[in-house]
Amino acid sequence: MVLLSKSKVIIFATLAVLIVLLPKCKQADKSNVNTSENTSCVKTKSLNPNGDSELALLMRQMYDSLNSMNRLIKNGGVPSKFPESFLKILKAKPTTSNTKLESFDAFADDYIATLRLLYNSPKADLNKNYNLLVQKCANCHEASCPGPLKKIYKLKLDI
Ligand code: HEC
Structure with a gap:
């Protein structure tokens, strides 16, 4: 017993x-699954610049360009030279073949159309069209790559 x-x-x-x-x-x-999902789209802190994709490097230039345009517009300036190199967004190689969703080209076309609109803007519409462009960045990122969204929304101007 x-x-x-x-x-x-x-x-x-x-x-x-x-x-x-x-x-x-x-x-x-x-928690393991979650962290790998969060990092699937972008590595923002790459230590090796040669390891970054053509598309990621282009994105950084697009980001820097908006950042300086933000200051330019605040100081009463007008954007001058259209950045032809950003048209490469459609062709630039991404990090992996599944980094780009099927919707990528449609979002990219929309971004390019708004980029043209901004560079042709009368001064009175600059703020509005600049913010519209930031929104086009965000639209594609909402759909495919939410990592940099916070950084992108910070680019908006107060109208
Ligand atoms: C058509 C879709 C699309 C549009 C429009 C777009 N992005 Fe991106 N962005 C991506 C994708 C996809 C990646 C990931 C690229 C890769 O890893 O190869 C990315 C990556 C980035 C990154 C991270 C780059 C790095 O350091 O690895 C930043 C920052 C960024 N985008 C900012 C922007 C800004 C600012 C705009 C607007 C001027 C913009 N994006 C417009 C799809 C888009």
Whole structure:
């Protein structure tokens, strides 16, 4: 009798330990999946510039260009030379073949159309069309690559 209840105690103890540990294992699995999903689109802190894709490098130039245009417009300036090199957005090689969604070209065309609109803007519409362009960046990123969204929305001008 005594022996039997001892082994029962051991079985219960083992079960109890399993019940406590199992959900923890599951949680650990989940958080691994989440972090790999978050980093699937963009590595913002690459230590090796040669390792970055043509598209990622172009995106950084597009970002820098908007950043300086933000200051230019605030200081009453007008954008001058249309950045022909940004038309490469359609052809530039992405990090991996699945970085670009099917919708990519449509979003890219929309971005280019708004870029032209901005460079042809009368001064009175500059702020509005600049913010429209920032929104076109965000539209594509909402759909495919949310990582840099916060950074992108910070480019908006207060109208
Ligand atoms: C048509 C879709 C599309 C549009 C429009 C777009 N992006 Fe991107 N962007 C991407 C994709 C896809 C990547 C990931 C590129 C890669 O990893 O090869 C990216 C990457 C980036 C990155 C991270 C680059 C890095 O350091 O790796 C930044 C910043 C960025 N975009 C900013 C912008 C800004 C600013 C605009 C507007 C001027 C813009 N994007 C417009 C699709 C788009």
